[in-house]
Amino acid sequence: MATEALHLSSVDSLYGDSHVLHGVDLSLKEGQVLALLGRNGAGKTTCMSTIIGWLKPRSGEIRLFGEPIARLSPESIARKGVGLVPQGRRIFPKLTVKENLIVSQRPGKWDLQSVFQLFVRLRERAEQYAGSLSGGEQQMLAIGRALMGNPRVLLMDEPSEGLAPIIVAEVGRTIARLKAEGQSIVLVEQNVKLALALADEVAILNTGRVVFAGPPSQVEQSLITQHLGVF
Numbered sequence: 001m002a003t004e005a006l007h008l009s010s011v012d013s014l015y016g017d018s019h020v021l022h023g024v025d026l027s028l029k030e031g032q033v034l035a036l037l038g039r040n041g042a043g044k045t046t047c048m049s050t051i052i053g054w055l056k057p058r059s060g061e062i063r064l065f066g067e068p069i070a071r072l073s074p075e076s077i078a079r080k081g082v083g084l085v086p087q088g089r090r091i092f093p094k095l096t097v098k099e100n101l102i103v104s105q106r107p108g109k110w111d112l113q114s115v116f117q118l119f120v121r122l123r124e125r126a127e128q129y130a131g132s133l134s135g136g137e138q139q140m141l142a143i144g145r146a147l148m149g150n151p152r153v154l155l156m157d158e159p160s161e162g163l164a165p166i167i168v169a170e171v172g173r174t175i176a177r178l179k180a181e182g183q184s185i186v187l188v189e190q191n192v193k194l195a196l197a198l199a200d201e202v203a204i205l206n207t208g209r210v211v212f213a214g215p216p217s218q219v220e221q222s223l224i225t226q227h228l229g230v231f
Contacts, residue, residue, distance in 0.1 A: 002029035005184040006153050011060035013050045020046045021208045031182045035199035043208035044188045048157050052084050053077040083151025087158045089142040093131025100130050101148050108150025115144040136167035157188045
């Protein structure tokens with residue numbers, strides 16, 4: 001039986017007086033992809049922010065390979081092995097590609113050489129300022145930067161957002177390769193087709209509540225239409 005890499009139990013999170021997550025239960029098995037789906041405002045990014053420690057849960061538990069992390073600082077959670085590819089990429093535009101990667105480096109299999117093997121275009125642009133890269137290249141850099149931290153669990157928040165279809169396909173192949181190599185991934189994605197193709201398990205959020213959890217084969221069109229607005 002696969003080891004549980006990440007588990008959320010009855011997690012409530014608030015922004016000020018706004019109650020965003022309501023009793024969220026999620027489970028990610030080691031080496032698998034959990035796709036977290038929902039409309040805009042459903043609570044997906046809030047969930048990611050809560051896992052990474054930017055937002056402290058009001059109640060509930062978050063465990064990383066069985067170890068509680070909900071009350072730790074973001075820095076401590078990162079050191080424990082949670083990496084993030086944030087929505088909007090958030091690369092450092094005035095640092096070079098190489099500098100963006102080195103800034104998050106921790107010991108492990110992912111280093112400059114292995115990231116440059118994964119993304120050859122980053123090797124070619126190693127000395128360029130990150131702000132001069134195309135959107136697709138910036139997304140590659142954001143993924144590479146997260147991998148340089150050698151995470152045990154990788155959170156990916158809308159990695160295909162704003163990208164051309166050919167680059168979306170490349171991002172999908174990258175995620176599939178990481179999964180094949182044993183990387184545990186939580187994938188927040190508006191591209192439902194891409195998410196279902198990559199996922200081992202799916203959770204659908206609606207107004208901060210999990211309304212479906214199960215394998216992608218059980219995600220019926222009625223669920224997609226009702227909760228994601230996709231026909």
